Amino acid sequence: MEHRRMPLRRDDINKKVLKENARAFVVVFQRAQERLREVFGMEMVELPVREKKQSSNQAGRRAGAAAKTDRATATSRAYVLRSVLSANERTVALDWDTEEPSMVLLCIILGLIHVSGRRIDEADLTNHLKRLGLHRSGAPHPIFNATLDEILADHVKHGYLDRYRLDETDADQQPLHAYTWGPRARVEMPEEAMMAFVTDAYTDLTPLAKARLEKDVARLAGPAGVIVQEEEEGEEGARDGRRPVRARG
Numbered sequence: 001m002e003h004r005r006m007p008l009r010r011d012d013i014n015k016k017v018l019k020e021n022a023r024a025f026v027v028v029f030q031r032a033q034e035r036l037r038e039v040f041g042m043e044m045v046e047l048p049v050r051e052k053k054q055s056s057n058q059a060g061r062r063a064g065a066a067a068k069t070d071r072a073t074a075t076s077r078a079y080v081l082r083s084v085l086s087a088n089e090r091t092v093a094l095d096w097d098t099e100e101p102s103m104v105l106l107c108i109i110l111g112l113i114h115v116s117g118r119r120i121d122e123a124d125l126t127n128h129l130k131r132l133g134l135h136r137s138g139a140p141h142p143i144f145n146a147t148l149d150e151i152l153a154d155h156v157k158h159g160y161l162d163r164y165r166l167d168e169t170d171a172d173q174q175p176l177h178a179y180t181w182g183p184r185a186r187v188e189m190p191e192e193a194m195m196a197f198v199t200d201a202y203t204d205l206t207p208l209a210k211a212r213l214e215k216d217v218a219r220l221a222g223p224a225g226v227i228v229q230e231e232e233e234g235e236e237g238a239r240d241g242r243r244p245v246r247a248r249g
Contacts, residue, residue: 005158007047007078007184037084041093044079047183050162080159080184101143105132105151106160110185111198113161115220121166122177152179159184191221 014022021028029044036042083090112128113120126136126148134141134148144151155161159182166176181189199205199213 005184007076007080007159008044010077010079036081041083041085041089042081043084045082045187047076047078047080047159048186049076050183076183080187082188102151105134105144106155107189107194107197108132109152109155109161109179110181110189111194113179113181114191114194115198115217117220117222118224119178119180122163122179125179156182158182160188161185191224 010025014025018025018028033043036044083094085093109125109129112125116124126134129148134144134151136149137147140146140150141148146154152161152163156163162180162182164178164180166178168176170176195214195217198217199210202210202213205213
């Protein structure tokens with residue numbers, strides 16, 4: 001499952017692997033974690049539960065303590081593999097091969113979302129990505145062999161992005177959408193790593209200028225918390241059976 005970037009679900013592990021020994025899941029999981037870390041330099045991490053989006057009038061009535069309690073007690077029961085190697089070890093051991101352009105593009109998209117207050121309107125995102133020659137329809141991009149809509153749908157399917165319907169419409173009365181980080185992005189891309197990705201793009205910064213840029217990025221992102229939206233479509237790609245998009249170098 002992992003090579004297709006699909007999460008491993010606890011129910012599937014119990015049904016297909018442990019079977020009548022499902023009660024031993026915790027013990028088996030801990031032993032498996034030890035072997036994954038020692039032999040492969042990886043670990044299984046539970047995906048965070050997708051935050052329940054609230055409409056603007058609901059958000060003001062929700063108590064913060066209750067929201068925190070809900071997030072603390074909810075579990076997704078779905079796991080993905082995450083590297084435990086250091087940055088230097090990953091540089092030596094990992095080879096993205098033809099997937100490297102797609103992963104770089106994903107980091108750019110996540111960066112745009114991050115500095116846009118942790119949510120970006122779909123129209124703004126597509127306008128930014130037009131500069132890279134990515135368009136929502138028409139001929140596939142020569143590097144990614146896909147249109148922008150197909151690329152975004154692929155990242156939604158694999159949990160890197162969440163797509164939401166807003167309570168607004170365009171001039172043609174079509175619903176508008178926005179994107180946030182998906183649960184897999186929150187597991188695989190710590191905020192300090194995103195900060196490094198953004199600031200390292202400017203190689204000639206002095207230490208003082210870099211510190212100022214980091215402060216600006218943190219200000220633009222704002223505090224982590226519940227994002228006010230209307231209707232979640234984060235699993236839309238997973239439901240419609242679209243095939244993953246893979247970069248071709």
